[in-house]
Amino acid sequence: MANKTLQSLRAEGFLPKDRGTRLLRFSDLLRISFREVVRKRRRYIGVMAAIALGTAGLITIVTMGRDLKANLNNDLDLLGGATIIAAHFDLQMGDRQEWFRTGTIDAIEKIPGVKEVTKSRFRSAATTTFQEKVYGFNLLGVDTNYWSLFSFTPRYGRLFNDADISEGRKVCVLGQDLAKMIFGSPEGAVGQMLNLDNNLYTVVGIIGGVRAADKTLMAFLPITTAQARVPNISELSSLYVRCNTWDDVAPVAAALEKTITTYQPSKGLRIQVGWEPLKQVQRVFWWVSLFIYASIGATLVLGGFGIWNIMMAAVTARTREIGLKKAMGAEDSDILWQFLFEALCVTFSSALLGVALGMVGVQYMCRSLGTQPPEGLFAICLLAGLIFAAVLGVGSGLYPSIRASRMQVVDAMRYE
Amino acid sequence: MNNGHSDRVIDIRHLSKTYASGSEQIKVLKDINLEVNRGEMLAIMGPSGSGKSTMLFILGIFQPPTSGSYTIAGVDVLNLNRDAQAVFRREKMGFVFQSCDLLENSTVYENLELPLIYTGVKRHEREHKIMEALQRVNLEHRVRQPSNRLSGGERQRVSIARALVNEPEFILADEPTGQLDKDNSERVMDYFVKITEEARVAMVIVTHDAATAERCTRKCLLSDGVLKPY
Ligand SMILES: Nc1ncnc2c1ncn2[C@@H]1O[C@H](COP(=O)(O)OP(=O)(O)OP(=O)(O)O)[C@@H](O)[C@H]1O
Ligand SMILES: [Mg+2]
Numbered sequence: 001m002a003n004k005t006l007q008s009l010r011a012e013g014f015l016p017k018d019r020g021t022r023l024l025r026f027s028d029l030l031r032i033s034f035r036e037v038v039r040k041r042r043r044y045i046g047v048m049a050a051i052a053l054g055t056a057g058l059i060t061i062v063t064m065g066r067d068l069k070a071n072l073n074n075d076l077d078l079l080g081g082a083t084i085i086a087a088h089f090d091l092q093m094g095d096r097q098e099w100f101r102t103g104t105i106d107a108i109e110k111i112p113g114v115k116e117v118t119k120s121r122f123r124s125a126a127t128t129t130f131q132e133k134v135y136g137f138n139l140l141g142v143d144t145n146y147w148s149l150f151s152f153t154p155r156y157g158r159l160f161n162d163a164d165i166s167e168g169r170k171v172c173v174l175g176q177d178l179a180k181m182i183f184g185s186p187e188g189a190v191g192q193m194l195n196l197d198n199n200l201y202t203v204v205g206i207i208g209g210v211r212a213a214d215k216t217l218m219a220f221l222p223i224t225t226a227q228a229r230v231p232n233i234s235e236l237s238s239l240y241v242r243c244n245t246w247d248d249v250a251p252v253a254a255a256l257e258k259t260i261t262t263y264q265p266s267k268g269l270r271i272q273v274g275w276e277p278l279k280q281v282q283r284v285f286w287w288v289s290l291f292i293y294a295s296i297g298a299t300l301v302l303g304g305f306g307i308w309n310i311m312m313a314a315v316t317a318r319t320r321e322i323g324l325k326k327a328m329g330a331e332d333s334d335i336l337w338q339f340l341f342e343a344l345c346v347t348f349s350s351a352l353l354g355v356a357l358g359m360v361g362v363q364y365m366c367r368s369l370g371t372q373p374p375e376g377l378f379a380i381c382l383l384a385g386l387i388f389a390a391v392l393g394v395g396s397g398l399y400p401s402i403r404a405s406r407m408q409v410v411d412a413m414r415y416e
Numbered sequence: 417m418n419n420g421h422s423d424r425v426i427d428i429r430h431l432s433k434t435y436a437s438g439s440e441q442i443k444v445l446k447d448i449n450l451e452v453n454r455g456e457m458l459a460i461m462g463p464s465g466s467g468k469s470t471m472l473f474i475l476g477i478f479q480p481p482t483s484g485s486y487t488i489a490g491v492d493v494l495n496l497n498r499d500a501q502a503v504f505r506r507e508k509m510g511f512v513f514q515s516c517d518l519l520e521n522s523t524v525y526e527n528l529e530l531p532l533i534y535t536g537v538k539r540h541e542r543e544h545k546i547m548e549a550l551q552r553v554n555l556e557h558r559v560r561q562p563s564n565r566l567s568g569g570e571r572q573r574v575s576i577a578r579a580l581v582n583e584p585e586f587i588l589a590d591e592p593t594g595q596l597d598k599d600n601s602e603r604v605m606d607y608f609v610k611i612t613e614e615a616r617v618a619m620v621i622v623t624h625d626a627a628t629a630e631r632c633t634r635k636c637l638l639s640d641g642v643l644k645p646y
């Protein structure tokens with residue numbers, strides 16, 4: 001009578017039929033594990049605090065890391081202009097200077113990774129007279145998206161809107177120092193009239209923003225107005241392309257040259273990329289990412305080792321209990337689930353605590369930074385916390401649980 | 417269960433057990449033959465260290481013998497897989513340990529509930545079964561007591577009640593009355609005799625106590641690894 005299985009014994013009527021109470025047994029095991037963790041809470045309190053704090057830190061780092069990333073993206077980019085590519089046609093000896101055709105610009109806008117394209121016309125050494133004094137400056141005819149591409153903001157008044165461009169209105173924006181020179185003060189300049197080649201332009205605003213420092217002595221007109229009214233204004237020979245991210249810069253720069261040469265004559269084309277700032281920005285960002293991911297890794301590993309350690313110690317310390325349960329008819333899987341549930345109880349409750357703590361931390365930091373916590377933060381944190389807890393619990397609890405379940409009854413009972 | 421020898425529960429042939437202790441081989445059981453039928457209560461006596469607990473552990477399928485065969489109701493239990501052995505234990509067998517092990521940090525109720533959980537007894541049926549088992553050992557009033565606040569004798573009685581709660585057909589008890597006073601000891605033995613006669617349970621009891629042994633239907637002596645009628 002070799003190797004009888006459970007099924008055959010049940011079929012013979014030697015053992016009663018399976019009662020189909022698997023679910024009940026599961027819920028009982030879960031209840032017992034939970035009770036066990038609650039009763040032995042002193043043993044778990046250290047590791048629970050570690051995991052909770054780790055999770056809270058993790059959530060804060062991840063959330064704030066995103067904010068940090070966004071801030072870095074803006075700030076570093078504003079300083080270095082790392083994602084902006086400039087394309088110019090140089091003046092050619094004897095030849096006419098080339099300019100960008102509308103078809104070319106349309107094609108450039110369609111290059112993957114391109115966020116915005118803006119064009120400008122330039123005139124050097126323009127002059128104006130105000131109260132019988134003559135002032136010289138450089139003049140730029142610009143599109144509406146010129147401002148957003150370079151992250152310019154109005155310091156006073158406003159910048160050009162779509163109507164200014166499409167209707168070719170006689171308005172202008174001034175650099176801060178130029179406004180001060182002519183009108184005495186930048187804020188006083190808004191609303192004044194600027195005389196330029198016998199045309200009067202209303203000053204609607206003063207340019208501001210991080211990159212405005214090298215534009216303080218310039219005047220801006222809508223590109224359409226400049227084209228129609230300013231003599232000696234240049235052709236459309238300068239183009240600026242802003243890429244979505246730093247990683248897009250190299251491929252866009254390559255595609256840009258190819259696109260321009262396919263669509264039009266490209267004599268004297270010069271493409272400028274700020275490779276050096278780009279490298280620096282990427283380096284800084286690499287360090288930030290490293291820091292973030294190292295923190296995540298450290299939390300996972302530390303919490304995991306804590307639980308693993310406790311569970312391994314528990315398996316040894318509870319050898320008799322395991323033997324007793326097996327003697328009462330616990331299957332290997334019953335013991336496995338009980339220990340795994342205990343590990344999961346610890347990780348889940350500490351992760352939930354950590355999520356709550358992390359939320360408080362993020363709210364507090366957001367309030368002190370004056371930013372808004374990201375949309376759906378709670379759901380994301382909760383999900384991340386639960387996944388984290390499951391991974392941690394299974395990862396660190398599985399091996400000790402398997403070890404416990406494989407124990408022989410008699411070894412466990414003879415153990416002192 | 418009705419396969420030829422309807423009353424035969426335990427059938428052991430040429431069973432021996434050798435422990436390896438370092439380089440030494442300790443022969444604890446030598447060529448044991450044993451039969452126990454339904455309605456029979458077998459007392460095993462013998463000096464300390466003679467292998468009585470070893471014998472019970474083998475009977476409970478907690479450890480395999482070194483050689484020999486062991487069938488329960490005609491089923492070769494040594495060749496069952498681990499899960500089948502576990503199911504067999506909880507459906508058919510009750511075991512009282514010599515050390516009266518209870519789950520620590522648990523109440524009497526929780527200790528008795530565990531076998532019912534493994535057997536899959538529905539929650540609302542548990543309380544009744546537990547109280548009934550506790551009544552048999554005169555301990556209903558201790559049902560909510562934590563196990564580590566029980567006296568030695570109370571622990572022993574809880575451990576007996578736990579072995580009975582599933583109404584097993586086959587009970588193995590290692591010195592079940594060792595720590596009990598005369599009254600409680602008699603009460604437990606009364607019940608053992610009752611279920612042996614009425615429910616036709618098969619029982620093997622290891623004991624040092626002559627009075628306990630006297631109430632069994634058959635007595636054996638284990639010494640020098642050999643089991644003899646006594
Ligand atoms: N795992 C083991 N390895 C080696 N020797 C063992 C092992 N388990 C038990 N023994 C030895 O086997 C012998 C029998 O042990 P057992 O526990 O069966 O005795 P016992 O008859 O129950 O004694 P007592 O009446 O004191 O409870 C003892 O000498 C013991 O030291
Ligand atoms: Mg013993």
